[in-house]
Amino acid sequence: MQGEKCIWSVGIGMKKKISAEIAEKRELAPDICSMVLKTELAEDAHPGQFIGVYPGDGSRLLMRPISICDADREKGIIRIVFRAGGNGTKDIASFSEGDRIDILGILGNGYDTAAAAAKKVILLGGGIGIPPMLYAAKELKKAGADCVAVLGYADNKLFLKDDFAAVCETLTATMDGSAGVKGNVLDAVRAHGVEGDIIYSCGPMPMLRAVKQYAAEKKMECFISLEERMACGVGACLGCVVKTKEKDHHTHVNNTRICVEGPVFAAESVNI
């Protein structure tokens, strides 16, 4: 990536830590929490970007990176959907409507939805990688792109599925076969003969590896959103790197920062 900076350059707004009001909170499925936050950060929010959410308990020092699931720039709201899995996310999920939480944002690069305008985009979301695909679908549609969402779940708790269905064609896969195609997102893609020009994908690492390989075989453009443990979220600590094919323009080694240069990468540019 030396030279040609892998940022398709969205959201280079100022980063800040601010407190945001929880305007709405709902449990979409067991331990899957949806929150709508009232915040000026919405102005700069692009699909694929994320915010850092701080647990209320000050002994948990680090923000939890959570993707922007949806945003409305005019209304100044950002929606996040996350799994209350570990102690920090459980703490965050314990806040109520009307409470204020501290967030850091807007972080990361995001998907270049404008560049996909005239194309057909396949959105592949697996598990807790599903939420960011919703905002991507909405912005792609606005940009004039044609898109289809293929969502992979563990079981028939199909959180966000209706939100997607209101925006674009939506297919599902479940690992236990209780809804949609039995198997993962690629099983659903194959079963339905889904075709397109570009893939946007977010999900667990084994899924992303399979998607990267699938796209390479089909010679499709493919962008994936990566996760890594983060401390600063702003590129300072070098905690969140991923190995890259080429030397990175910033670090000058084959490592790039997921929190700044990512989390969205052209699949072939990263060694996952």
Add this chain to the structure above:
Amino acid sequence: MNTAVDIAGVVLKNPVMTASGTFGSGMEFSDMVDLNRLGAVVTKGVANVPWEGNPTPRVTEVASGMLNAIGLQNPGVDVFMERDLPFLEKYDTKVIVNVCGHTVEEYTETVMKLNDSSADMYEINVSCPNVKQGALAFGQDPKILEETVRAVKDAAKKPVIIKLSPNVTSISDMAAAAEAGGADAISLINTLIGMKIDINRRSFVLANKTGGLSGPAVKPVAVRMVYDAAHAVKIPVIGMGGIASAEDALEFILAGARAVSVGTMNFSEPLTTIKVIEGIEAYMERYGVEDVNELVGAVG
């Protein structure tokens, strides 16, 4: 009211700086923090050539702290001088360049390259627990430390701060060895070696297995070590380890630190440095302290 402090002839407008590795080159936090207000910016460790660092996961959270095993990833001193120093030159703050190396020659090569740059001081990291090839040895054996300091001092045209490891039996001996080698100042503490195990996966959380513990969890240990070190040497001591507030910073100052660094808490609250600066001023006003230097080592 005077908040300025003198470290080896370099005058900082206030005693508050950033801790190496937690603030990048300053650029990364400059949206949120006015660098002009800081006593100094201490930059991420830099070596003679680029370092890849460790595999991931590199960081994780623990109670009131975190573990890191970045492995001193850095772009090398040439890129640092071309890109990061010119950025920092635009600000009215002192620039302390943290230097890492595997060998004495690597330290001296980096220092010599920086000699004609705009850097105000060097901070030599002889204590990073996350690199394999023995950098820790410099920081753990008083004799080797003294020789290393002497070699760096011979090469350096700017004041040298030696950053001590807390992973030693006697911090006083290490502080004295740094002074004997000619150090202009010492800073401490670097991180304490720790480990976290994922009981569900039955594996280490960090790819490096161990990582350096930092954040409020280490503060009492750090205050004690700063106190011991300050009593073992005459050169200035820079204290750090878990500083989250002006109260924390004042503990270090009263224990003997002439300046302090804020590290991990920059991640929790990017404005921690500014809050510490304002809080120290408020404390001075409250107690009618005319000069912050009166507080240095006032306890003990």
